[in-house]
Amino acid sequence: MDLRRREFAALMLGGASALSLAGRADAQSDRESDPLPSWHAGPAKDAIVKFVHATTDAASPAFVPPAERVATFDQDGTLWVEHPIYTQIVFAFDRVPQVVKERPELADEPAFKAVLSGDRELIASLSMEELLSLVGATLTGMDVETYRDEVAAWIQDARDPRWNRPYTDLVYQPQIELLQYLRARGYRTYIVTGGGQDFVRAYSEPVYGVPPEQVIGTMFGLGFQPRADGKSVLVREPKLLLNDDNAGKPEGIHLVIGRRPQFAFGNSTGDRQMLEYAEAGGGPRLAMLVLHDDGEREYAYGPARGLPDSKIGTFPQSLYDQAMKDGWTVVSMKSDWKRIFAFE
Amino acid sequence: MDLRRREFAALMLGGASALSLAGRADAQSDRESDPLPSWHAGPAKDAIVKFVHATTDAASPAFVPPAERVATFDQDGTLWVEHPIYTQIVFAFDRVPQVVKERPELADEPAFKAVLSGDRELIASLSMEELLSLVGATLTGMDVETYRDEVAAWIQDARDPRWNRPYTDLVYQPQIELLQYLRARGYRTYIVTGGGQDFVRAYSEPVYGVPPEQVIGTMFGLGFQPRADGKSVLVREPKLLLNDDNAGKPEGIHLVIGRRPQFAFGNSTGDRQMLEYAEAGGGPRLAMLVLHDDGEREYAYGPARGLPDSKIGTFPQSLYDQAMKDGWTVVSMKSDWKRIFAFE
Numbered sequence: 001m002d003l004r005r006r007e008f009a010a011l012m013l014g015g016a017s018a019l020s021l022a023g024r025a026d027a028q029s030d031r032e033s034d035p036l037p038s039w040h041a042g043p044a045k046d047a048i049v050k051f052v053h054a055t056t057d058a059a060s061p062a063f064v065p066p067a068e069r070v071a072t073f074d075q076d077g078t079l080w081v082e083h084p085i086y087t088q089i090v091f092a093f094d095r096v097p098q099v100v101k102e103r104p105e106l107a108d109e110p111a112f113k114a115v116l117s118g119d120r121e122l123i124a125s126l127s128m129e130e131l132l133s134l135v136g137a138t139l140t141g142m143d144v145e146t147y148r149d150e151v152a153a154w155i156q157d158a159r160d161p162r163w164n165r166p167y168t169d170l171v172y173q174p175q176i177e178l179l180q181y182l183r184a185r186g187y188r189t190y191i192v193t194g195g196g197q198d199f200v201r202a203y204s205e206p207v208y209g210v211p212p213e214q215v216i217g218t219m220f221g222l223g224f225q226p227r228a229d230g231k232s233v234l235v236r237e238p239k240l241l242l243n244d245d246n247a248g249k250p251e252g253i254h255l256v257i258g259r260r261p262q263f264a265f266g267n268s269t270g271d272r273q274m275l276e277y278a279e280a281g282g283g284p285r286l287a288m289l290v291l292h293d294d295g296e297r298e299y300a301y302g303p304a305r306g307l308p309d310s311k312i313g314t315f316p317q318s319l320y321d322q323a324m325k326d327g328w329t330v331v332s333m334k335s336d337w338k339r340i341f342a343f344e
Numbered sequence: 345m346d347l348r349r350r351e352f353a354a355l356m357l358g359g360a361s362a363l364s365l366a367g368r369a370d371a372q373s374d375r376e377s378d379p380l381p382s383w384h385a386g387p388a389k390d391a392i393v394k395f396v397h398a399t400t401d402a403a404s405p406a407f408v409p410p411a412e413r414v415a416t417f418d419q420d421g422t423l424w425v426e427h428p429i430y431t432q433i434v435f436a437f438d439r440v441p442q443v444v445k446e447r448p449e450l451a452d453e454p455a456f457k458a459v460l461s462g463d464r465e466l467i468a469s470l471s472m473e474e475l476l477s478l479v480g481a482t483l484t485g486m487d488v489e490t491y492r493d494e495v496a497a498w499i500q501d502a503r504d505p506r507w508n509r510p511y512t513d514l515v516y517q518p519q520i521e522l523l524q525y526l527r528a529r530g531y532r533t534y535i536v537t538g539g540g541q542d543f544v545r546a547y548s549e550p551v552y553g554v555p556p557e558q559v560i561g562t563m564f565g566l567g568f569q570p571r572a573d574g575k576s577v578l579v580r581e582p583k584l585l586l587n588d589d590n591a592g593k594p595e596g597i598h599l600v601i602g603r604r605p606q607f608a609f610g611n612s613t614g615d616r617q618m619l620e621y622a623e624a625g626g627g628p629r630l631a632m633l634v635l636h637d638d639g640e641r642e643y644a645y646g647p648a649r650g651l652p653d654s655k656i657g658t659f660p661q662s663l664y665d666q667a668m669k670d671g672w673t674v675v676s677m678k679s680d681w682k683r684i685f686a687f688e
Binding site: 144197201231259280 | 556559
């Protein structure tokens with residue numbers, strides 16, 4: 001029903017209350033017709049809507065049965081802000097004083113020394129390997145339920161310094177809409193993160209609507225140990241079981257899901273294999289990458305397309321070229337996203 | 345409605361067709377009132393029905409929200425026959441000639457030598473370690489999709505020698521009813537097997553109604569490799585990632601689900617930690633074990649309760665004692681199961 005016909009109907013029905021009813025129906029129909037209000041019209045939004053229609057319309061030749069509707073999303077830089085440093089690393093830093101109190105010998109390790117000094121330049125100079133070793137030392141040794149509770153408590157209190165808001169406010173509103181849209185069309189939405197699986201599980205349900213069994217992440221070995229009360233718990237061991245980054249992403253996806261995703265969304269070189277794996281399944285697949293090209297509203301880094309280089313969430317030109325060659329969709333934060341955060 | 349009242353109603357309605365209608369309604373009502381027709385009345389069946397009512401009735405103090413309803417089942421010896429040897433080992437044996445053709449150096453390994461000789465005694469004398477090394481050598485090296493197709497083709501053709509039937513006919517009918525009953529009450533049913541995760545995934549959906557993402561099993565590392573056509577695949581590597589037995593079961597459950605099961609069902613010493621883990625969650629939990637005490641209809645082995653000892657699916661007296669002490673339910677195949685197989 002177009003506007004004129006609706007107005008006409010309202011007049012026929014008589015007056016303001018009918019108009020107002022029609023207005024409400026219109027708003028509802030708008031929401032139904034645009035499930036992605038924070039996305040600008042354009043090729044990225046088109047690609048999503050076309051893909052969803054093609055794979056969920058029973059009459060479509062590209063129809064995908066509900067059981068096979070799997071969409072996988074990287075987290076850091078794809079669902080929420082990853083600059084200036086991954087939130088999980090901030091959590092690990094915050095735990096350093098307590099951990100050093102329990103194990104003073106750690107104070108001499110380079111990463112611990114840097115964090116304890118508070119010297120920003122020294123901290124910034126730490127290699128990813130040094131950071132991961134700090135994560136291994138600070139985020140293991142406790143049972144999985146204690147760990148979950150500690151993460152949940154921390155993430156409620158901690159604040160990102162730039163926006164002075166909880167990190168969980170720094171999720172991208174367009175992506176929240178996309179997750180909801182996919183689920184409404186029968187897709188199961190998984191997070192596939194290089195971050196710790198149990199770190200993300202501690203908040204994934206309230207923040208993203210993603211339950212623990214749909215979080216795939218870097219996995220540590222777990223020891224089955226009796227507690228003082230005779231009950232047994234699973235204790236996080238400093239033993240890397242799966243590094244869920246690069247080729248570890250398709251590996252983790254197979255171990256946890258056992259199906260190839262129809263849709264994969266990432267933002268950096270660590271997501272390349274996940275997108276390749278989804279795409280190689282043939283048929284209707286969608287592979288997408290967020291390009292952080294909005295230094296005003298968020299951050300600008302690549303180094304693809306002449307953006308500044310970055311150690312965190314690197315998006316090299318070679319990945320951009322591969323995306324163009326393979327028909328992957330690159331999402332520009334600047335021009336594809338109307339709104340980045342819900343609080344805007 | 346009891347029989348006399350129904351007959352009376354039928355007579356009042358007039359004649360044979362009404363009687364037949366009443367009969368059909370009765371059969372339907374029976375099925376509704378007894379979701380477990382292959383289970384004899386008794387403490388095991390009672391424990392199941394009480395547990396399901398307590399955890400799924402919204403008015404019950406022990407109510408469990410649907411998202412948390414997780415039930416985990418061992419496979420070999422719990423859902424299907426595991427004697428005289430695990431079905432997956434038979435599959436591995438059947439692949440030996442082909443694998444030795446490709447890699448002749450394997451012919452000298454003890455397990456390969458035994459299988460190639462066809463000497464039953466020699467094969468029976470192989471240690472579990474030697475068998476697992478044979479599994480590692482025969483069931484890796486191909487991509488996950490090829491492997492799934494090979495398992496699916498084999499399991500359709502292969503026959504168990506005792507019953508001369510497909511192995512998938514040797515699933516326990518009472519357990520199929522239990523899986524269906526639990527799912528009808530909102531439980532997600534997982535298989536948690538010491539067998540290979542991808543072996544079981546190849547048939548779990550048609551046989552048990554369990555989709556690939558709900559199969560947790562022994563995991564091998566996966567390599568992400570380009571194929572000749574430029575598409576990439578995941579190749580099974582002879583590198584054990586998770587031995588999903590004993591303490592590996594709760595570990596695998598946490599990695600894949602991230603929740604503690606409300607209900608765990610096993611049959612041997614390898615399931616002990618899974619049951620302990622479920623039980624230690626507190627609140628309404630059910631832990632069950634099948635005791636193979638029916639040598640006529642299936643097999644008899646323990647050595648608990650004076651049954652013959654067995655290398656496959658050992659159920660020691662200490663496990664039986666622990667079950668009694670901790671209030672776990674031991675299911676006697678002989679006296680708790682009316683019918684063992686659907687084909688009976």
